[in-house]
Structures are given as structure tokens and as C-alpha cells.
Amino acid sequence: MGLKPLHDRVIVQRKAEEEKTAGGIYIPDSAKEKPQGGIIVAAGPECKTVAEGDIILFAKYAGSEFSMDGDELIIMREDDILGVFA
Template sequence: EKTQGGLYIPDAAKEKPQKGKVEGIGDEVKSVKVGEVVLFDKYSGSKITMEGTEYLILKEEDILGVLTA
């Protein structure tokens, strides 16, 4: 798709961000809190499985935003 400015955007770049609930944070994280829902790119982070539950480990800078109620 071509934008008004003449840029071509591939289909992969049009994907909507993913969202997930913050289950835990490191000591130095300031921008989010446990329990908040955050947005991140589809291919961000590293997936791990602990006790049968899949988690995604993200860097703080990979968080696009925090959803509010």
C-alpha cells in the first residue's frame, strides 16, 4: 500500500500490536506496573514456558504503550 507521502508499507508492517498483561517486572522498570495491560510488536521479546504457562519476556523499550480502562 502506498501512503500519501509516497511510502510503500509492506503488509507485515500493517499488523496491529499485540497486548498482554504484565505478570512481573524487574527492579529498575519504571514505566509499567504488575497487572497493567501493555501493547508490543508481534515479534518482540522471547517466549518461555514455566510450569505449563507461556510467558513473553520483553525489554522495557519494546513496550509501545499501556492500555487504560
Template sequence: MALKPLHDRVIVKRTAEEETTAGGIIIPDSAKEKPQGGEVLAAGPECKSLKAGDAVLFAKYAGTEFNSEGEELLIMREDDILGVFK
């Protein structure tokens, strides 16, 4: 990764968006919402409870989107993370 987060920031990659509902209905692109979950790719030195590889849930409008090596990523504060999946 070309970007190293500072302080209590984390870099998160969103999980893949669902293409169909549980009932098999295909969701059009215009109706899809961006997922609020993802995987931590890197954590700053002051992050106390997160590390690379953690699956997390974050606030709907949290973070700043950026492109790195063709991937859409988010950088956000550790406080924007709502929970960690076990």
C-alpha cells in the same frame, strides 16, 4: 513465579486468542496470529512506567518465549512495550 526479571525486563502473559470474528466466522488454528497484547506479571527494578497487572501492547516479534509452570510467557525489555491500556 519462579523467574524474577532483572534490570528493565518485564514478564508478560499474552491475552487469549480470538476464536471467531465479529461476524461469527470461526478462525482455524492455521490462520490465527499470536496476539500482540498481554498482561504484565512481573517487572524488573529499573522499569519506570510498568508494574504487575498492567495491560500492554507490544511489538509483533518482541521478547523471548518460555514456559513457566505450564504457561507460555514472554520476557522482553521495557522498550519493546508500545503502550499501556487505561
């Protein structure tokens, strides 16, 4: 990764969107919601509670989305993270 977050910021790669429901019904693109979970790709030097590789849950409108090397990423503050999966 060529981008290093500063202070208490983290870079997150959102997990993949669900293509179909548990019952087997396919979800059209217009009805899909963006997942609120992802994996931390990079963490700033002041991050105390999370590290690279952690799987997290974050607020719905957290951070700023950007594209890098064909990947859709989000940069957000550590405060926007709601929880870390153990």
C-alpha cells in the same frame, strides 16, 4: 511466580487468541495470529513506566517466548512495549 526479571525486563502473559470473528466465523488454527497484547506478570526493578498487572501492547516480534508451569510467557525489555491501556 518463581522467576524474577532483572534490570528493565518484564514478563508478559499474552492474552488469549480469538476463536471466532466478530461476524461469528470460526478461525482455524492455521490462520490464527498471536495477539500483540498481554498483562505484565512481573517487572524488573529498573522499570519506570509499567508495573505488575498493567495491560500492554507490544511489538510483534518482541521478546523471547518460554514456558513455565504450563503457561506460555514472554520476557522482553521495557523498550519493546508500545503502550499501556488506561
